[in-house]
Amino acid sequence: MAQRKTIYMDNAATTATSEKALREMLPYYREVYGNPSSLHGAGQSAKEHLDAARARIAARLNADPAEIYFTSGGSESDNQALRSAAANGAKRGKKHIVSTAFEHHAILHTLKKLEREGFEVTYLSVHENGVVLPSDVESAIRDDTALVTVMLANNEIGTVQPIAEIAAVCKAKKVLFHTDAVQAVGHVPVDVRALGVDMLSLSAHKFHGPKGVGALYVRRGVPLATFIEGGAQERGRRAGTENLAGIVGMAAALDEACDGMEKAAKKERALCDRLIAGLSKIPHSRLNGDREKRLPGIVNMCFEGIEGEGLLLLLDDRGICASSGSACTSGSLDPSHVLLALGLPHEVAHGSLRLSLSDETTDKDVDAVLKAVPEVVEYLRNMSPVWEELEKGEKPHLI
Numbered sequence: 001m002a003q004r005k006t007i008y009m010d011n012a013a014t015t016a017t018s019e020k021a022l023r024e025m026l027p028y029y030r031e032v033y034g035n036p037s038s039l040h041g042a043g044q045s046a047k048e049h050l051d052a053a054r055a056r057i058a059a060r061l062n063a064d065p066a067e068i069y070f071t072s073g074g075s076e077s078d079n080q081a082l083r084s085a086a087a088n089g090a091k092r093g094k095k096h097i098v099s100t101a102f103e104h105h106a107i108l109h110t111l112k113k114l115e116r117e118g119f120e121v122t123y124l125s126v127h128e129n130g131v132v133l134p135s136d137v138e139s140a141i142r143d144d145t146a147l148v149t150v151m152l153a154n155n156e157i158g159t160v161q162p163i164a165e166i167a168a169v170c171k172a173k174k175v176l177f178h179t180d181a182v183q184a185v186g187h188v189p190v191d192v193r194a195l196g197v198d199m200l201s202l203s204a205h206k207f208h209g210p211k212g213v214g215a216l217y218v219r220r221g222v223p224l225a226t227f228i229e230g231g232a233q234e235r236g237r238r239a240g241t242e243n244l245a246g247i248v249g250m251a252a253a254l255d256e257a258c259d260g261m262e263k264a265a266k267k268e269r270a271l272c273d274r275l276i277a278g279l280s281k282i283p284h285s286r287l288n289g290d291r292e293k294r295l296p297g298i299v300n301m302c303f304e305g306i307e308g309e310g311l312l313l314l315l316d317d318r319g320i321c322a323s324s325g326s327a328c329t330s331g332s333l334d335p336s337h338v339l340l341a342l343g344l345p346h347e348v349a350h351g352s353l354r355l356s357l358s359d360e361t362t363d364k365d366v367d368a369v370l371k372a373v374p375e376v377v378e379y380l381r382n383m384s385p386v387w388e389e390l391e392k393g394e395k396p397h398l399i
């Protein structure tokens, strides 16, 4: 498993599990391995540890432990939240949902399926800066609206949405509000009471916890439909023997992320500022998403006249792991739906680069990226027939 030293700037796709989380997880494989549903001592001991982890996670979100439902990750939490709200809405004849054009595919693909099942979905504009306006949400809500779902922070461009304001609009209109906070939890403060949300999704592997475990916060009093049939786990809403090691790992990682949040954010923000300043010197480049309302660790830029895929492969040759958008769309040749939602033309959206940092990213890593990216962009532009047309003035520059 020897790997060459890489510069990992794809933390929005996934993070390394922290040493602390891993250490806390290990005893749950060979020591505390009972099934929390078993009545014997080993099972009851596991149940106590499960309850403790639930309380720890709830405390960090300012939720009640009974409001936390464990899932297999962000995608499942999103699916369950939407399916439950849709089913409960349909019972009351409400078959309209409000969302945005730049949600994660776990939301968008579920919405597409609901549309095929007879729901109507309004996809709000995210404007040129990648920020949703609460007033747009307000105008979109109708008498038959069952749910509003708007992500807390976008995973491709890092923009942070005015969630408390949107939640207040929904509350005034008595419409259920869900937020996909997968990219935000552990990176910016997330307090479910202060935000006023009804449901909120999170996933451990986006904040240095293990993969395959997440949670859905559901405010007390909000009905939650059963998502997986079987045993009575998660108060009958999600059957399946609990991933106790993973859940403990998520609790440990969340504690660590919250305790170190201010320091990490300060460091990442400074490194991102350097990246933005340095990469903006490349002619015909642009920063995507609002300059201020953003997560501390995500930078997304477009460079005209190149293909993001080529850029990624050449950076990979130099040991730099980056992304052109979400991991789910890489491999397909379509430009990112997020960048198109900002109103970027296809040609521009194709030339995108997302760099997502962690608190382990160093100044040296940033130096290496600031050296590599301009060289690779120039190399690709020199071979590009499109760039030649742009430079000869046969086509107008779009950035």
Ligand SMILES: *Cc1c(COP(=O)(O)O)cnc(C)c1O
Pocket (backbone or CB within 6 Å): 012, 013, 072, 073, 074, 075, 076, 078, 104, 106, 151, 153, 154, 155, 180, 181, 182, 183, 203, 204, 205, 206, 212, 214
């Ligand atoms: C990663 C991510 C998801 C999916 O989470 P998984 O745990 O990988 O299923 C959903 N939404 C956002 C915003 C994400 O960044």
